[in-house]
């Protein structure tokens with residue numbers, strides 16, 4: 001997807017974060033809702049669809065394979081399902097920056113009676129696809145990436161697959177979902193075991209689209225096995241995407257760390273496989289209220305946050321998968337808290353949109369925050385004054401937004417360079433910040449400036 005020239009974002013110090021906000025629809029759910037409805041029998045209305053570039057890539061790829069999708073507005077789609085009969089794409093399918101788009105679609109495409117090619121931007125083309133290529137090949141798929149890590153472009157021949165029993169070697173919801181989607185088209189049953197629970201949106205949406213997987217919980221551990229039957233049909237059913245917890249995380253963390261803040265986020269996805277940040281913040285001494293008002297397919301409700309001084313904590317083990325996308329903003333919160341915070345068992349961060357351990361360590365140091373970098377995480381020594389800094393985004397939306405939040409706490413103006421990447425997930429980040437940040441110099445009428 002072509003991008004305008006790189007822009008920068010300048011942020012100024014604030015006094016507190018207050019008010020009420022709802023954030024754009026959940027990214028993981030928007031990908032899945034459009035994928036599943038395009039494969040289903042019948043017509044699905046999706047509301048709350050996330051208008052960021054990542055989800056638009058998935059939508060366009062499905063349109064390129066014959067799904068008729070009416071874009072009623074940026075957030076509302078009418079999807080006419082293909083009953084699982086996709087058409088061969090005439091061009092390579094561009095997944096942009098999105099690992100979810102590439103990994104989930106690869107599972108579906110491996111089982112189609114046609115060939116396809118999945119491409120992505122420079123960041124996505126450096127990310128490991130071997131984790132999906134290996135098990136898909138065990139299912140009989142003809143799929144090939146570049147080099148030992150099978151990086152994109154992915155060449156897929158498409159053909160008949162057979163179900164397998166597979167234990168995930170890495171905690172990855174994208175890998176789990178890729179195999180479950182391949183399993184829908186495979187002969188026999190596909191069963192996927194995860195030792196560490198990851199986000200369960202695919203399982204919930206399969207049930208929503210009338211193809212519930214069988215789930216076995218292993219009582220002696222946190223492990224779980226999910227089974228799908230090949231040939232299961234998906235049936236259309238309207239879906240309302242709740243607000244994205246990972247987007248709200250920036251505001252929740254900032255408000256929690258800023259004494260005097262009082263922030264309410266409404267219509268927020270509160271799936272327990274995603275909300276680990278709340279537990280981390282509670283351990284850090286935060287004052288939070290969580291109210292779940294909708295427990296249908298995906299739990300949703302309201303989070304209210306009151307700001308106060310926080311203290312350091314440890315984030316490691318099975319909790320990591322639950323906060324995988326929140327670790328950059330947790331690192332920022334740790335910088336603002338009193339004492340050290342240790343993040344471990346988070347090696348996966350090295351293969352996200354960028355190496356998020358190296359990127360956050362470098363940027364935090366630029367703000368004057370002492371950081372020890374580990375192979376699988378970092379220790380942040382919180383409590384030092386935050387200096388204003390000029391930092392790069394590493395082309396990674398979550399690094400850019402996390403550093404913008406830290407800039408709100410700095411003395412003076414912070415500049416984040418190369419911030420076009422924010423549009424991959426949260427195009428209205430700046431507008432939302434302006435709604436809730438009370439700036440030291442101008443109050444709620446902010447002087448946040450985008451610059452070209």
Ligand code: S3P
Nearest residue numbers: 028100171172173174175324325
């Ligand atoms: C996602 C899963 C996570 C997460 C990503 C979205 C998904 O990746 O980091 O932003 O929608 O399934 P992994 O499952 O590879 O850790």
